[in-house]
Amino acid sequence: MKKANHPVKTLDEKTDSLRLWDISGDEPTNIHVKAQQRSIRWEYFVAVIVVIIAVSVFFVGCQTKGPITSEPAMSPTVSPGSMGYELFQANCAACHGTSGRGDGIARMALDVAPRDFRNEPFRYVSTLDSIPTREDLIQTIKHGRVHGQMPAAPWLSDESTSILVDYVLELNRLGWVDKLTQEFTGDEEMTSQDIAEIAFERVTTEEPITLAMPGPQFRTNFTRGETLFMESCTSCHGPSGKGDGLDMPLDDLGRPIKVRNLTSDPIRGGSDVFELYKRIRCGVPGTPMPAQPALTNEQVWQLVFYTRSLMGQPQPGIER
Numbered sequence: 001m002k003k004a005n006h007p008v009k010t011l012d013e014k015t016d017s018l019r020l021w022d023i024s025g026d027e028p029t030n031i032h033v034k035a036q037q038r039s040i041r042w043e044y045f046v047a048v049i050v051v052i053i054a055v056s057v058f059f060v061g062c063q064t065k066g067p068i069t070s071e072p073a074m075s076p077t078v079s080p081g082s083m084g085y086e087l088f089q090a091n092c093a094a095c096h097g098t099s100g101r102g103d104g105i106a107r108m109a110l111d112v113a114p115r116d117f118r119n120e121p122f123r124y125v126s127t128l129d130s131i132p133t134r135e136d137l138i139q140t141i142k143h144g145r146v147h148g149q150m151p152a153a154p155w156l157s158d159e160s161t162s163i164l165v166d167y168v169l170e171l172n173r174l175g176w177v178d179k180l181t182q183e184f185t186g187d188e189e190m191t192s193q194d195i196a197e198i199a200f201e202r203v204t205t206e207e208p209i210t211l212a213m214p215g216p217q218f219r220t221n222f223t224r225g226e227t228l229f230m231e232s233c234t235s236c237h238g239p240s241g242k243g244d245g246l247d248m249p250l251d252d253l254g255r256p257i258k259v260r261n262l263t264s265d266p267i268r269g270g271s272d273v274f275e276l277y278k279r280i281r282c283g284v285p286g287t288p289m290p291a292q293p294a295l296t297n298e299q300v301w302q303l304v305f306y307t308r309s310l311m312g313q314p315q316p317g318i319e320r
């Protein structure tokens with residue numbers, strides 16, 4: 001090219017531009033030839049792309065009929081075409097991924113990983129067996145866990161929310177079937193019926209804990225809460241609750257997580273006293289945060305109010 005600063009893009013434009021080149025005396029014939037060659041290469045390029053797309057579509061088509069993606073079809077609740085599938089793809093798959101493995105396209109924009117329903121436990125539970133009740137899941141789906149970046153979906157009807165609850169529970173159950181099948185491969189005593197039964201139990205819970213709040217006198221004195229905190233919580237949350245007690249904790253999938261700094265971090269499950277009660281009593285499954293089944297109701301409330309005081313958010317009307 002003779003003049004590097006000549007508008008090279010004129011080659012892409014039609015006759016007018018080429019005529020301009022003629023006037024400038026820049027070897028017009030070459031330019032025509034170049035333009036022609038480029039358009040021929042372009043056609044080849046388009047043809048190659050078309051062939052690649054056709055071949056991929058063919059293989060994807062084969063796969064949907066083959067064993068790899070046919071597994072969800074074994075379950076009517078999550079198979080393509082079901083109500084749950086449509087609702088999930090439209091409202092949830094961008095973050096949780098089309099098959100619910102937490103690998104949706106929008107996850108890159110989030111600080112908190114969307115739940116992988118196949119492999120991870122649910123975290124926001126009101127039970128002592130680490131399994132959420134339907135109410136827990138309705139709370140998450142309809143009202144969100146906004147500090148954990150799980151958005152509320154108030155537009156969903158009760159019926160659609162209930163279908164989505166079935167959907168995520170079913171994905172979780174299928175995940176258990178996979179894990180158990182792997183674990184018991186070669187074990188002659190274990191039948192697929194047994195595995196199906198255990199997997200069903202892993203997503204079925206009993207009654208939730210009760211949340212009876214004691215009288216107001218419990219909310220005015222934090223000394224007993226502080227003592228309990230020193231005994232049961234500082235090993236991880238640190239003596240002042242700043243999350244500096246445990247080095248490099250991992251979640252169940254082996255990803256590094258942070259112990260919550262209770263004085264400044266957002267409380268992901270919700271910071272109202274009843275949500276705090278559930279987290280402290282039931283723990284946060286899938287993370288090192290343990291359940292506290294042995295404490296009395298009063299002790300858990302003392303911890304709730306002490307934790308609120310660390311957060312600088314005592315209940316209205318409560319003196320510190």
Ligand code: HEC
Nearest residue numbers: 091092095112113114115122123124140148149150164268
């Ligand atoms: C903008 C991204 C985004 C969208 C859209 C989204 N989620 Fe989530 N979801 C998340 C994130 C992030 C978490 C993890 C939150 C945490 O750990 O605090 C989560 C967690 C969850 C959990 C786990 C709660 C628990 O107890 O562990 C459920 C259930 C859930 N989402 C269901 C849904 C459903 C159903 C939809 C569609 C209606 C949906 N999500 C849409 C980002 C999203």
Ligand code: HEC
Nearest residue numbers: 232233236257258259260267268269270279284287288289
């Ligand atoms: C073995 C370590 C460990 C101990 C002991 C522990 N925690 Fe935690 N705690 C964690 C971790 C890790 C998290 C963050 C979990 C997550 O990423 O969702 C957490 C989170 C929390 C949260 C925030 C939950 C949310 O919704 O975001 C509260 C509140 C909390 N802990 C209170 C307590 C109290 C009170 C005690 C003592 C009774 C306690 N923790 C004992 C490790 C611990």
